[in-house]
Amino acid sequence: MASALDEDTQQSLAAGRESAKAFLRSIQKDLQKVFIVFLLGFLGTFWALRIYVWDFLKAVTEANMTPEIAEQTEIIAQTPFEVILLQAKIGLIIGGIFALPPLIYFARDELRARGMWPQSPVPRWKIAAIGLLGAGLFTVGVAYGVYAFFPIMFSFLAGFGLEAGLQPTYSIVMWTEFIVFLSLSFGLAGQMPLLVTGLSYSGIVPYETFRDKWRYAVVAIFVFGALFSPPDPFTQLMWAFPLIALYGFSLYLAKVVVTAKRSSDRIDVAAAVRNHWNVVAGAGVLGGGVLYAFYEYGGRTGANDLLRWAGSDWRFLPPGEGLGLDPVTAAGVYAVGWALAFAFVATLWAVYRDLDTTSPGSQYGDPTALDVSELDAAGVLAAPDEPFVEMTEEESVALAGAALEADAPEKARAILDRYDAIADLSGDGDGSSDGGDSDGASGSSAGGSGGSGGLADDVGDRTSRASSTFLSELTEGDDDDDDIGGYYTDLRFIFDSLRSRSFRIVAVFGGVMALAFTWLYLGGLATVRADLEARVPAEVDGGINIITLHPVEALIFMVKFSVLLGLIAVFPVVLYYAWPALRERGFVAGRLRQVYVWTGALFAGLIGGFALGYGYIAPGIIGWLVTDAADANMIITYQVSDFLWLVIFTTIGIGFLADIPVAMVLLNKAGVPYEALRGRWREVTVGILLFAAVFTPADVITMFMMTVPLMAAYGVGLGVLFLVTFGGRRNLSPPAEIVGR
Template identity: 85%
Template sequence: MASALDEDTQQSLAAGRESVKAVLRSIQKDLQKVFIVFMLGFLGTFWALRIYVWDFLKRVTEANMTPEVAERTEIIAQTPFEVILLQAKIGLIIGGIVALPPLIYFARDELRDRGMWPDSPVARWKLVVIGLLAVGLFSVGVAYGIYAFFPIMFSFLAGFGLEAGLQPTYSIVMWTEFIVFLSLSFGLAGQMPLLITGLSYSGIVQYETFRDKWRYAVVAIFVFGALFSPPDPFTQLMWAFPLVALYGFSLYLAKLVVTAQRSSDRIDVFDAIRNHWNVVAGAGVLGGGLVYAFYEYGGRTGVNDLLRWAGSDWRFLPPGGGLGLDPITAAALYAVGWAGAFAFVATLWAVYVDLDTTSAGYQYGDPAAIDVGELDAAGVQAAPDEPFVEMTEAESLALAQAALDDDDPEKGQAILDRFDAVADEREADDDDGSDGDAASDGITNSVGDRTSRASSTFLSELTDGEDAEDDIGGYYKDLRFIFDSLRSRSFRIVAVFGGVMAAVFTWLYLGGLRTIVSDLESRVPAEIDGGISVITLHPVEALIFMVKVSVLFGLIAVFPVLLYYAWPALRERGFVAGRIRQVYVWAGSLFAGLVGGFALGYSYIAPGIIGWLVTDAADAHMIITYQVSDFLWLVIFTTIGIGFLADVPVLMVLLNKAGVPYGAFRGRWREVTVGVLLFAAVFTPADVITMFLMTVPLMFAYGVGLGVLFLVTFGGKRNLSPPAAIVDR
């Protein structure tokens, strides 16, 4: 039997296995030392979590809460071994991270023999500087999350939950992982300057790519913040603005390093400081003066008043407060530190100015250092040959790609033409011009037609040629034709989806969620003492539920719009029959079934099921506490879910009217059952009972639909429409 992996992949995997075995063999004598380091990290983490970390995280959580909210916020363990297993898991992770450096160190000889270790020695001071920068940036990111972001975030989440009638009772596992993962994300985000600078310096990613794609980076930062932070604007801005500023600072450092790399023989840091001594000295004086003014002229008092107004318990202490220093000495140390920081930034500016003028040929007239990425198409064509002589093929493709992404294909083609021309001249001098022409054509074609070639290659792999496309019944062509017909209407479709989603989320956020919870709680039988308590085990559980429900309503609302715009293409391909006015019949019928089922479920079925469950638990003398996601999804399944069940027979009648005969529905019930089981397995919790709880009602509704069609079509003898072309495939 042929392997699913090609030969190159198999060889790579085999080489990787051999490398791992060789590394492990080479460090056998040192494994005991690595294991000791691992155990120290594991036991130290385990001890710290028990003695200090839990209380510290609880203080961080309640730091910005009012006393009333903090009193009602609880951290609970759901299983007997949950806390100790969580400590063990975190200890294993920290132990593995701590043991990794000595593991690599002891395996350095084997790594060097396999070409995985630098041959030329790297100065230790450089490694120390890089390590200190990485640790410092990571620590700053984590500190920002713990001391600034989390207190405000948890205060909002707990307060919002209580206002919505939800008890903030967080699971210790979910609560801890939430804090740890977000703290790690801030710490990793703090590595952005080091990462961007390193990638630019090594040439893995061109600096021009980071510079030209800054808009996409800003959008990605705000989108990530919208997904992982509460929906209030203040918290999202607290997430996004520091990262945007950090991205800008990273770009500055990257340009500084790359320019220094390209002009390393033409710049001296001390010369730059001497050339701009007035700016460097003035920046140092400004930094020290700001510290003096902050403490002397009421800056500390004003900031503390602002923090108190915002509800934060954090305050700026007097100089030396908490450090055991007298105010004068502490203020002097603060002033010296900030003066040094300002002078350092000014030094970077001075070096950048001298490097910029030097590298661009401004001072020395070096045309080879011209930045081609900053030129327009005419500038590229008029530029001398020197920049393209020094340029590699990968750099030319990267610059051309950046121009294409900026909707400037003329500039991209000009870069490739100039690079090809210079390459042809160089190869002609070496009497090897034919290969250069072929490479030139390959480069131009790879940029000009890469999208169409990629899509055609994917299609050929997917369909295995024209025969395979015919074998699958031409469904790919049909679907592609339908999607192409929707492309020009995509803005309106997205606008409807986004508008409905935003409206539903806003209603839930501004009180709709509390209205639903309160209304359902009011229907609990009066004899149940204390009623029910709905809790949130995860800090953002309620927000995630609101987003999911908003997406669900957005999909429901966008369905008739999709159907309207896709109807002509569906009719042309034989999926449906009738004029476009049939869309109104489809949309109206399905909407009526959905609304009718929802009204029935919300008025009778949902309260009845909840009342029965509550009474059963109360009779067993249990404390009735429901997790918000489980409780509200039960409500969704017994309200909107009833509407979907009502729509199954309605949809079957509509499809029969569109040309799907009764015999097809009756003969394909096995395929429908498998499809429903697959759907239930994906969209329900991972247990068999809930999967069948969804599958059985849907198949019952399908059976009702078959019964309705049997009556309407006289057992399939008189279908509402002749069979469509799609049925014969």
């Protein structure tokens, strides 16, 4: 049988096998040592988990809880071998991490021979310094998560769950993985200074990119914190502020090393301290004074009041309490520590200041590293050609646009003139850009107060031309409606019609989502749970016990449910704005008032189905399930996500089922014939499976339990259309143009 792999692939695999064999042969005599290190890491982790770690993590979880909440918080094992398998898995991972450094060390000769090891010797002190810095940052990040973030977060989660009638009964696997992975995220976040500095120094990502995009970094940090931390503002600020400060420190280190590299200057800490000894000494005195004022003038009391208001049990103790030191000695130690910390920050500033002001322009040893955005109009005109040679049209337009936003039209005109001049010299200009006169100075002056409007139009034209290049190449020659180019043009036309209204669409979606989440968060979840539990048959003792196996399981459900309601609410808005474009491109038929018919019919079906489900179907199904379990003498304990999704499926889900036949009739009225809906049942099935995979728990059976009723409703819709259209012979509207393509 012929091989399925081509010759080049087979040769690459053979070379890889030979490399692996040579690598293993080179370290064969040392594999026993590596295995011993691995075994020690595995056994040590296994022993530590049994003797110390579980109790430590439980203590961290309950550190900030009230005694009442801590008493009701439990960690459970769901299967007999769950704990020991979890210990073995963690032990294998830690053992592998322990064994990796000696493995690399023993294989250094083979790695060097294959060009995977630095050929020139690297001073060991530099390697040790980088390793110690990385380990220190990682340790600080993990310590912050374990000792500061987790106690407050778990206290909030457990208290919120109990208020909503949810028992905080965490699965040991989910609970451990949540703590471990979130701790690792803090530890890896602590590596941000090394990562940013390394990328900037190597030139992979310029320092200016990290500096200019700091707003995006701040937004990303807050978004990540909103997704992976409780929704209370105090916890989110505890997540975001340290990472923002760390990003600022990363920018500082990157600026220092990049400036030193570009100017070929050496970092001399001692000389910087001598040059700015007054600032360093003053910062040290200020640090000691801040500490003194904190304890002597009510700072400790104010901080403790703030912590008490935030619900934290942490308090700032008087000097020396808990350390076995008298107050005077402890205050002196604290003052020295703060003075050194302030002096250290001042030293960093001194180093930065000396590097940044060594000589005019020395920070740009490489002309291509010149940051055009930092120059004024005269500086742009006097700058060397290298930055503009490396510049693309999109970059020049972006720089000119930023200058216009900063009310500097002369600078914007100068940037466009310099780029056009370089493009003309290199033969890349197409003659279509009339960014200014051939004389850069006259163009600059023309872009003054009187010509800002024309300059803005020029920037807009260039932006449109640059952004349309890819789209035009994608659809070039694809005007035929039978191929993908024609469909792409139609979809782009429709999306362009929505883009100008995107703010309203996002506002409706975000507003409904925020209202739904706020209602659930402020007691709606507990209200629904109590109302449904009241409908349970009276002979079931104890009601329904609903537990959270994962610390943020209830919050994840609330977010998913809020997104679902936001999508439902935004659908008529999108349909209203997209209808003219849909009609123009032949997707639908009928006037705009059809949107009101669609909205009324779909919402009537949804609300009617919801009322039927909430009033009769959901209580009936839940009551039957609870009674069946009680008759078998079982303890009724449901996982919160499974129970609440059952409620959603049997309430709003009934409304969706009712809407499917209604929507099919509306589509037929809009120009989608019966034959098209009947012939596309495979695509509909795939779409329903994808929808179920996103909006149901991670369970295949549950996904199919949702898919089958939806497909049944689709079948009912086909039956209704068969009757209404007489088997497809009389559609409610003529087929839309898109159907014939």
